[in-house]
Amino acid sequence: MHIAMIGTGYVGLVSGACIADFGHQVTCVDKDATKIEALKNGEIPIFEPGLQDLVSRNVREGRLSFATDLNEPVRAADAVFIAVGTPSRRGDGHADLSYVYNAAREIAAAMHGFTVVITKSTVPVGTGDEVERIIRERNPDGDCVVVSNPEFLREGAAIHDFKHPDRIVVGTDDDRAKQVMAEIYRPLSLNQTPLLYTARRTAELIKYAANAFLATKITFINEIADLCERVGADVQEVARGIGLDNRIGNKFLHAGPGFGGSCFPKDVRALIKTAQDYDVPLRILEAVTSVNDTRKRAMARKVSMMFSDGIRRKTIGVLGLTFKPSTDDMREAPSIPLITALQDMGALVRAFDPVGMTHARSILPDVTFCDNAYECATSADVLVIATEWEQFRALDLRRLHDLMATPVIVDLRNIYRPDEMHRRGFAYVSVGRPTASPALGDPEAFDRLSSADKGRAAALVS
Numbered sequence: 442m443h444i445a446m447i448g449t450g451y452v453g454l455v456s457g458a459c460i461a462d463f464g465h466q467v468t469c470v471d472k473d474a475t476k477i478e479a480l481k482n483g484e485i486p487i488f489e490p491g492l493q494d495l496v497s498r499n500v501r502e503g504r505l506s507f508a509t510d511l512n513e514p515v516r517a518a519d520a521v522f523i524a525v526g527t528p529s530r531r532g533d534g535h536a537d538l539s540y541v542y543n544a545a546r547e548i549a550a551a552m553h554g555f556t557v558v559i560t561k562s563t564v565p566v567g568t569g570d571e572v573e574r575i576i577r578e579r580n581p582d583g584d585c586v587v588v589s590n591p592e593f594l595r596e597g598a599a600i601h602d603f604k605h606p607d608r609i610v611v612g613t614d615d616d617r618a619k620q621v622m623a624e625i626y627r628p629l630s631l632n633q634t635p636l637l638y639t640a641r642r643t644a645e646l647i648k649y650a651a652n653a654f655l656a657t658k659i660t661f662i663n664e665i666a667d668l669c670e671r672v673g674a675d676v677q678e679v680a681r682g683i684g685l686d687n688r689i690g691n692k693f694l695h696a697g698p699g700f701g702g703s704c705f706p707k708d709v710r711a712l713i714k715t716a717q718d719y720d721v722p723l724r725i726l727e728a729v730t731s732v733n734d735t736r737k738r739a740m741a742r743k744v745s746m747m748f749s750d751g752i753r754r755k756t757i758g759v760l761g762l763t764f765k766p767s768t769d770d771m772r773e774a775p776s777i778p779l780i781t782a783l784q785d786m787g788a789l790v791r792a793f794d795p796v797g798m799t800h801a802r803s804i805l806p807d808v809t810f811c812d813n814a815y816e817c818a819t820s821a822d823v824l825v826i827a828t829e830w831e832q833f834r835a836l837d838l839r840r841l842h843d844l845m846a847t848p849v850i851v852d853l854r855n856i857y858r859p860d861e862m863h864r865r866g867f868a869y870v871s872v873g874r875p876t877a878s879p880a881l882g883d884p885e886a887f888d889r890l891s892s893a894d895k896g897r898a899a900a901l902v903s
């Protein structure tokens with residue numbers, strides 16, 4: 442089957458390469474000439490584990506190619522995917538659908554013969570109707586069906602997720618389109634992946650409802666974490682205790698600095714706006730957004746509370762900048778409001794991220810970017826773990842302890858154990874768990890805290 446993928450970003454490139462790997466003939470199209478030039482030269486413009494190999498192999502075997510102009514690929518295609526961005530519209534939180542509608546106009550002019558146009562971008566209910574209207578208006582004689590096929594992959598595990606999805610949602614009631622969709626995804630249905638056929642509007646809503654539910658689950662456990670801190674309970678044990686209940690499940694119950702990334706924040710906002718337009722306010726989601734937005738900056742207070750005299754002119758090392766590990770995506774990363782708030786409080790921020798620093802440099806001014814975690818920790822008054830990259834899970838704690846001006850760690854991802862950090866002589870604060878302080882274990886480390894901070898550290902554990 443011939444496929445054109447319009448939009449070659451995190452979703453389009455992964456989907457295009459995986460569909461080529463299924464055996465189809467795929468052209469990935471993007472308006473960004475630099476991106477396409479890089480891909481033609483064998484370079485992958487994003488960081489996604491395994492993508493380099495997958496793309497190279499499918500290019501080499503002649504199933505995957507790249508173009509800036511969609512005319513030829515769309516003309517030859519049996520199916521055209523729209524995988525362009527749908528960011529928040531400036532000012533009001535609605536999804537900005539201009540990229541989707543522009544792509545629809547261009548597809549309408551180029552398509553030839555029966556063509557299935559598939560919206561893979563996350564789009565509000567009713568967008569498929571509008572895409573269909575645009576195509577019919579532009580090309581009244583065209584033979585085309587518009588299908589919704591939302592994508593559920595996670596950055597950092599995108600190839601695995603695309604090839605082993607829990608389900609494939611296909612929104613159409615057209616039999617010819619169903620046949621084309623079944624053919625595209627045949628290797629997955631052979632592996633027993635359920636293809637869930639629904640009405641187009643239902644498919645569009647499934648995607649938003651899924652993301653909104655997961656964002657709610659994260660926000661719920663974050664609030665429970667705050668309560669744990671007050672009452673002396675451990676949120677990880679609470680999460681385990683409730684997650685073992687099959688009705689609840691153990692995923693998305695990790696307390697942290699609040700959700701970010703390229704999808705959850707914008708999708709929750711867009712769903713709230715859609716619901717308001719239909720006069721069905723979604724109050725739970727309104728609370729989720731507001732709690733989450735407040736939380737990210739509040740994490741800076743967690744840092745400043747470690748020092749009795751605040752953090753003005755203190756050096757803060759931040760480990761991890763991307764919104765989660767194994768991606769270079771900085772979109773709405775919690776590290777951004779955290780660092781901005783720390784700077785607003787007068788702190789000097791140093792930072793290190795294994796792959797996110799190229800993007801981070803253009804977003805975060807006045808940050809000193811370091812080459813590794815230890816350089817970031819050098820002379821720092823406090824080290825904040827903002828993203829749980831694998832390489833931060835097994836840091837040389839003795840070395841860290843020696844390098845820092847004061848051995849204070851704020852672990853926003855709960856990747857270390859409070860009792861161990863305590864034993865190693867760190868003042869250690871995490872999210873929703875007991876606090877540890879060096880007041881007991883390591884007199885030398887404790888001596889390096891100011892007298893006020895000694896009192897504070899002792900108070901933290903008492």
Ligand SMILES: NC(=O)c1ccc[n+]([C@@H]2O[C@H](COP(=O)([O-])OP(=O)(O)OC[C@H]3O[C@@H](n4cnc5c(N)ncnc54)[C@H](O)[C@@H]3O)[C@@H](O)[C@H]2O)c1
Nearest residue numbers: 448449450451452471472473525526527540544562563592
């Ligand atoms: N990133 C994720 O993890 C993820 C997961 C599931 C769904 N989604 C959804 O998928 C969609 C795409 O997200 P993304 O993260 O891949 O975005 P992205 O910004 O990484 O990529 C979008 C690409 O589309 C290109 N583009 C825009 N208009 C074009 C046009 N007319 N012709 C050709 N190319 C065009 C842009 O240049 C860009 O490279 C969004 O709706 C998003 O919500 C994303």
